[in-house]
Amino acid sequence: xxxxxxxxxxxxxxxxxxxxxxxxxxxxxxxxxxxxxxxxxxxxxxxxxxxxxxxxxxxxxxxxxxxxxxxxxxxxxxxxxxxxxxxxxxxxxxxxxxxxxxxxxxxxxxxxxxxxxxxxxxxxxxxxxxxxxxxxxxxxxxxxxxxxxxxxxxxxxxxxxxxxxxxxxxxxxxxxxxxxxxxxxxxxxxxxxxxxxxxxxxxxxxxxxxxxxxxxxxxxxxxx
Amino acid sequence: xxxxxxxxxxxxxxxxxxxxxxxxxxxxxxxxxxxxxxxxxxxxxxxxxxxxxxxxxxxxxxxxxxxxxxxxxxxxxxxxxxxxxxxxxxxxxxxxxxxxxxxxxxxxxxxxxxxxxxxxxxxxxxxxxxxxxxxxxxxxxxxxxxxxxxxxxxxxxxxxxxxxxxxxxxxxxxxxxxxxxxxxxxxxxxxxxxxxxxxxxxxxxxxxxxxxxxxxxxxxxxxx
Numbered sequence: 001x002x003x004x005x006x007x008x009x010x011x012x013x014x015x016x017x018x019x020x021x022x023x024x025x026x027x028x029x030x031x032x033x034x035x036x037x038x039x040x041x042x043x044x045x046x047x048x049x050x051x052x053x054x055x056x057x058x059x060x061x062x063x064x065x066x067x068x069x070x071x072x073x074x075x076x077x078x079x080x081x082x083x084x085x086x087x088x089x090x091x092x093x094x095x096x097x098x099x100x101x102x103x104x105x106x107x108x109x110x111x112x113x114x115x116x117x118x119x120x121x122x123x124x125x126x127x128x129x130x131x132x133x134x135x136x137x138x139x140x141x142x143x144x145x146x147x148x149x150x151x152x153x154x155x156x157x158x159x160x161x162x163x164x165x166x167x168x169x170x171x172x173x174x175x176x177x178x179x180x181x182x183x184x185x186x187x188x189x190x191x192x193x194x195x196x197x198x199x200x201x202x203x204x205x206x207x208x209x210x211x212x213x214x215x216x217x218x219x220x221x222x223x224x
Numbered sequence: 225x226x227x228x229x230x231x232x233x234x235x236x237x238x239x240x241x242x243x244x245x246x247x248x249x250x251x252x253x254x255x256x257x258x259x260x261x262x263x264x265x266x267x268x269x270x271x272x273x274x275x276x277x278x279x280x281x282x283x284x285x286x287x288x289x290x291x292x293x294x295x296x297x298x299x300x301x302x303x304x305x306x307x308x309x310x311x312x313x314x315x316x317x318x319x320x321x322x323x324x325x326x327x328x329x330x331x332x333x334x335x336x337x338x339x340x341x342x343x344x345x346x347x348x349x350x351x352x353x354x355x356x357x358x359x360x361x362x363x364x365x366x367x368x369x370x371x372x373x374x375x376x377x378x379x380x381x382x383x384x385x386x387x388x389x390x391x392x393x394x395x396x397x398x399x400x401x402x403x404x405x406x407x408x409x410x411x412x413x414x415x416x417x418x419x420x421x422x423x424x425x426x427x428x429x430x431x432x433x434x435x436x437x438x439x440x441x442x443x444x445x446x447x448x
Binding site: 078103107111114115126 | 273274275276285287288289290291292295296299302310311315316319320322323324326327328330331332334335338339342346350353354357361365369372373375376379
């Protein structure tokens with residue numbers, strides 16, 4: 001049986017939602033972050049070579065990396081609309097957002113997170129200097145990339161209700177982490193009504209509510 | 225007909241190699257970086273909403289994001305060993321490395337690149353201060369992640385010749401960019417013999433040589 005090793009406030013929420021959406025039979029093992037360091041506990045880090053969430057185990061198989069796990073799980077559901085079939089009308093759009101979540105969005109957010117942690121965890125006046133220098137990185141690199149992505153999202157979600165097209169797909173499921181993280185940082189407060197409606201749509205889904213209930217945390221993403 | 229818009233020293237080399245490996249019928253349009261700013265030229269940036277390489281066009285479709293393009297192209301080759309079928313012995317291993325290339329490896333490299341650019345492009349003594357502060361980020365975050373990834377690569381490549389298992393797969397093809405970038409930075413100079421043999425294996429492949437010939441550059445990756 002598949003076991004999801006779920007770390008609170010982490011990307012493993014995606015897999016929890018996926019399994020609930022599929023109505024899969026699975027075992028859930030939940031782990032808490034260290035209250036001081038906010039890191040995954042040692043027994044979580046020991047599960048996989050990267051020590052990152054999510055991890056699933058299935059017999060002898062130990063698999064890390066969100067999108068690899070999503071593809072692996074969906075292999076058992078070949079007719080699922082969560083992965084539009086090759087040649088179908090929503091295929092390219094689904095592929096773009098499924099891969100852009102990790103390739104473009106989360107990588108940019110990771111740069112932004114490192115800059116923010118450096119700005120906030122160094123003493124004054126170094127923090128002020130870093131803020132000034134990093135402001136340029138945000139202006140020239142981070143913000144244009146995020147603006148381009150959010151702009152394209154807003155446009156695509158004007159045409160069809162989900163990132164993957166007419167139906168919920170694995171693109172929406174993998175985007176749930178970076179999108180909730182972005183909303184938590186206020187990214188969509190100025191405009192983006194179609195993105196706002198996507199959040200409403202997601203938050204009203206039964207499988208999403210079931211995942212939130214099993215997660216049992218006041219928010220989905222890690223706050224820094 | 226599919227057109228690959230290939231930007232020199234960019235991730236679009238992956239798609240060039242993929243198309244050569246498939247023996248695909250395609251049109252190649254090559255673009256040079258601005259010699260001063262090193263950025264993509266305006267006509268390249270105008271192709272896709274993100275303005276990043278790679279981009280392919282196919283009739284009305286404009287598709288960005290390396291792994292989305294790879295999956296889209298492989299849809300036309302359903303029997304290709306480049307994407308091990310669901311349930312096959314190498315499937316999980318292929319999925320892990322195909323997705324880890326973007327999810328874990330390139331995102332960490334992007335953080336490292338931003339830190340390096342900041343260290344080298346600020347005047348002294350700020351550059352010295354940044355180097356000291358960023359040294360901690362490298363020690364606590366960047367290097368452990370890269371070490372874990374390269375360690376797992378070395379282990380997996382001891383068992384089977386390619387990242388995807390017994391045969392070349394899209395995992396090797398998408399890893400070509402971050403792996404050549406890492407080698408260019410000296411990441412494998414101390415040890416990693418199995419990774420070294422993977423480079424030899426790749427560099428002796430006919431499709432790889434054909435892609436290098438069409439790329440016609442002294443190296444594959446962007447140097448910063």
